[in-house]
Amino acid sequence: MRIVELPEIQQVLTGLDVLPLIEAGFVAYSEGRAVVPPVGELILDEGETHIKYGFIRSEPWYVIKIASGFYKNPERGLPSGDGMMLLFSQATGQPVAALLDRGHLTDVRTAAAGAVGARYLAPRKVARIGIAGTGVQARLQARHLLPITECRSLLAWGRSDGKLEVYRRDMESEGFEVAVTKDPAELGAECNLIVTTTPATEPLLQAEDLRPGTHISAIGSDAPHKQELDPAILSRASLVVADSRAQCRERGEIAHALDAGAISPDQVSELGEVIAGKAPRRSDDDQITVFDSTGVAVQDIQIASAVARAVGIAAS
Amino acid sequence: MRIVELPEIQQVLTGLDVLPLIEAGFVAYSEGRAVVPPVGELILDEGETHIKYGFIRSEPWYVIKIASGFYKNPERGLPSGDGMMLLFSQATGQPVAALLDRGHLTDVRTAAAGAVGARYLAPRKVARIGIAGTGVQARLQARHLLPITECRSLLAWGRSDGKLEVYRRDMESEGFEVAVTKDPAELGAECNLIVTTTPATEPLLQAEDLRPGTHISAIGSDAPHKQELDPAILSRASLVVADSRAQCRERGEIAHALDAGAISPDQVSELGEVIAGKAPRRSDDDQITVFDSTGVAVQDIQIASAVARAVGIAAS
16 A cells, blocks of 8 residues: 655645546536445544545546544644545455545545536626635635636635634735625625635525525535525525535535525525536526535545555556 | 554564453443444445444554455455454544454454354363364354363364365364364254354254254344344343344344344343343253354454554553
C-alpha cells in the first residue's frame, strides 16, 4: 500500500481539473453506476467522524473515506477537521493507497460540488456572490467559483469581526472585491449567488430576505441536526436539487424541508440528473434555485482516484 | 500517524494475552460502555468488505477496522482475506496508527472469541473437539482452544481430501491427535465441543446429529446470507449466546433461527453478560449450548488498542 502525504497530494491537485471529475461522479451516481451505502457515523464527546465509502462500477478501486470534525481542536492549536482516503482494489480487496490528506481532499471535493451546483443553476448574470461563513470552506467555495462566473464582487457574512476581517483580506488577495456584514439578511438582499458554509443548527437565511433569481448552494448542513436555510426557501424555489436524493432524505436542508412539509419528495431532483440533462436546469433569471450538498462518497471516490492516478498508482 | 506492518504486529502479538482482552471487550459492550454502530458493508462482484468501528468510553482511541474477503484471490495467488485497523484519538479525531495487519488481527480476535465462548459454555469434560472447515480460522480456533481444554483429540470436517490432509498434518504439529471426515454428522456424533468456521450458506450441522452436552461456537456466519447451523439446534439449546444481541438480529445463526421462529429474542443472552455473571453459564453436562460469533467492533477495538500500546504508541 502506497502512503501519500498531504504535500504530495497538494502538489498533484494543482494539475487536476477537479470540477469535471466531480460532475462525472454525480452523473455516475444518478445513473446508478455507483454503489454508495449509507454514511457511517461516530458521535464522540468532542467531535464526530463520518465514514463515506463506495465504488463506481467499471473503475479499478473502491474508496473508504474517513473525515472528522472536532470543534474544540482550535483551542488546542489543532485544525478542527482531519481525515484520510483509502483506496482498495475492486478485484482483490487489497489496499492500494492511503491518501493522508488531513481532510483537505474532502474540503476540495465539497467546494467543487458547490461550484458545479452554481455552474448549472446560478443565474447568467451574477450581481454579487454571497458567502455565509469565514472558514476553510468559505474560502474554497469562493475560489472554486472563479471559473464559473465573471463576478468578482463578494459579500461575506460572519459572526466575528476579526474573522470577517481576515477573510476579507484573504479573498481580496485572490482577486475578489470584498465587503463584509454581520446581518445575514444583507446576503439575501444583495447577492443572487449565495453559498452557505456554516455549521449552523438553525436557519440563517430566511425566504423573505431573498431576491428573485437567486441560486443558493447550501453546503454546511451535512448532518441531521444542522440547518442553514428556512424551509420556506425550498418551498419558494423553482428547483430543489440534491446531491443524493437518498441521503438528503436523512440529512441536509431537504430533510428539514421535507419534515416541515415545505416540499414533497417528487420536487427534488439530483445534480447528476441536471448535469446529464435528465432534470431541468434554471430556465429563467427570476427563479430561485437551491442545491443541497450533503457530501456523497462518489465525490470522494472521484477525487481520491484522480489523486492516486496522478501520483502514479497503476490501476492493476 | 504511525504505520505498523504485519511482521511487527505478529511479533508483539506473541507477548499479548488476547483472551482476557477480548473478554473485557465483550463485558464493556454488554454493559453499554462501548459505542458500536451497525457494520458498514460493501458487496462487490468478487468479494465483500466490512467496516466495523466504534469506541469504548474512557479509552483513548476509537478504531475503524476494514476487512475484506475476496474468494477468488487464491486463484490469483493472493490470500482471500485482507484488512487494516486504524486508531484515532477520541479527544481530537487525529489519526494515531494504521495497523496494516492484512486481516491477521481480525483472524486472531475471531479465534479468541470462539475460545472465550468455549471457556464459559463448553462441558467440563471435552471428549473430542470438532472443527468444521480447514482454513485459517479452523487452525486458529483449534490453537486458541489449547489453554481452554485439556482435550487434544480433534476431528476435522471438510469437503476436500487434500485440504483435510494438510490440516491434519498442520494441527498434529501443534499437538493435536487429528482425524478427518467428510461427513458433518460425524462431528455431531463424536464431538462435544464443535467450532464451525466455514462460509456455508446452508446448514451443515443438524440438530439430530448432536450428542447431549455439546457446545458449539458458530464462527463462520458473519453475513446475512451465511448459515452453518440448523435452526432446530438453537431451539434445542439450553443457552443461546450472541456476541451482540443487536448484530445477531441481522446476521449469524441467531438471525436465521429468529426468522424461522425456532427461538424467541428473549432466549438470547450476550457473551459479555455470561462473562460478567449476569446471564447463566452452562449448569449441567447435558445441556446443548450455542455461541454465535458474528464479530463485533469491540473485539477490534480491544486487539488494536493492545497492539498499539505494545508497539509503544502513547495514549495522549
